[in-house]
Amino acid sequence: MTISIIIATYNAAKTLKRCLDSIVPQLTNETELILVDGGSKDDTNKIIDSYCDKIAVHISEPDKGIYDAWNKGVSKANGDWVMFIGADDRLAQNALVEYLDFINKQNLEYDLISSKRKMVTMDDKDIYEVGSCWTWPHCLKGMPISHPGALHNRKLFKEIGLYDIDLKIAADYDLLLRKGRNLRTAFLDMVTIIVSEGGISDSFRAIKEYYIVLKRCSELSSAKAYLLYLNMLIRFSVKTMFRKIGINLHS
Template sequence: MKKISIVTATYNAASHLESLILSIGAQKTDEVEFIIIDGGSTDGTIDIIKRHNVYVDYWISERDKGIYDAWNKGIAVAKGQWIMFLGADDSLLPDALSNFLKFLSSENSSSYDYISAHNHFVNSEGVVLKLLGKGAEWKLMRRMNSAAHVGSLHNKQTLFETVGYYNLEYKICADYELLLRKGPNLRSYFLPKVIAKMEVGGMSFSLKAIKETYRIRKQHKTVPTLFNLFLFFRDYMGYTLFKLRKPI
C-alpha cells in the first residue's frame, strides 16, 4: 500500500509544471505516488506530463469544474493512506517526503486526521516573503486557516471517507471548510519543518479568499457574528499592509 498520494490539479500550467515534477521526482520513493488531474490544457502541459511520465503514476486530462473538482477526482483514485495537494506553481523542498515518511513510520501517526508543516511564501524571484503555518489546533482554526495547506497530509480514511470531499460551492478556501467539518475533534499534528514553497499571486492570498473565509466561519458558526466581522476587517487590513511591504 502506498503511504502518500500527491495530487496536483493543472490547467495550462506549462510554465511551472516541470519544476514541480522534478522537485517531486528527485525524492519520490515506492511509498509515494504522483497523480495529475488536468482540466483540458492546450498549452503544452500534457507534453510535459508525458515527457516526465516516469515520475507520474496516474494522469487524466478532461474538463472539470475547478481545482476542488480536480482534487476530488484525485482523492477518488488515490491509493495512499495520506493525500498531499500541490499546485503546479508550488515546489516540494528537498527531504520533504523523507521527513514525512519518517514520521508516518511512527506507531501513532495513523491516529491523526491531518498533518501540516511550514511553507515558504516567495515572490517570482524566489525571495522569501513570509513563513506560513502554525498548525491546525481548534483555538486557531476557529478563527482562520492557521495551517499551511500546501504539502500537508490528509488521512484518506479518517478525513475524506468520514466527512466527505471538497465542497465545490467554495472556489478558494474549500480546504479550510473541509477541516472545519470535524471542528474541535480534528486530530492534527504539526511537523516543525519547511516542506514546500508557494509563489505569490495565487487566489489563496486575496480579497476573495478573505471573503470566503468569512462565509465559511459563518456557515460553521465557529465564532460569534460580531467577532467574525472583526476578523474580516482585521484580515482585510493585514492583506492591504502586506501588499505594501518590501520583500525581506
C-alpha cells in the same frame, strides 16, 4: 502505498516542470504521483507525458475548478495519506523522507499532519515561513495551517466527504472546519513546500469566502461568525497596506 501526491493543472506549462522536478527525485515505492488536468490548451499535458514513467495517474478532461480536480485525484489515490501541491509550487528537499520518517516513528491516529511553507517572491527571493498546527479555537481566525504540503488521512474524506466545488478558494478550510475541534492533528516543524506569493487565497475574495465557511460552522452563532469575519478583514486590510510600502506582515 503511504503518500499520494495530487497536482491539479490547467494551462500550467510555465511552472509545471519545475514543480515536477522537485517531486520526482523524492518518489519511492511508498509514494505515488497523480496529475489531474482540466483540459489544458497549452503544453501542460505534453510535460506530464514526459514524466509518464513516474506518474501513477494522469487524467485530462474538463472540470469545475481545482477542488473538482482534487476530488477526482482523491478518488484515484491509493495512499493512506494525501498531499495536495499547486502546479506552481515546489516540494522542499527531503520533504517526503521526513514525512515518511515521521509517520513510521509514530502510532498515528491523526486526520491531518501539517508543516510549514516558505513564501517566496515571483523572482524566488525568500519572504517568510508560515504554518502551524490546527488547534481549536485558533482555527476560527483563519486557516492556521499550510494546506499545500500537508498530509490528509484518506479516511478523513470517507468520514466527512470531499471538497465542496461550489467554493472556489476556501474549500480546503471548509473541509477541515467540518470536523473542527475534533480534528486530530500533528505538526512537522519544518518547511515541506515552497510557494510563490500572489495566490488567490491571498485576497479579499478569499476573506469573503472564509465568511461563508464560518457561517456554516455549527458551533458558531451568526453574530460570532460575523465578528470573526470582521477580524479577518481588518487584519488582511492592514497587511495589504503594509505590503504597498514593501513590508510583509504574515501573522
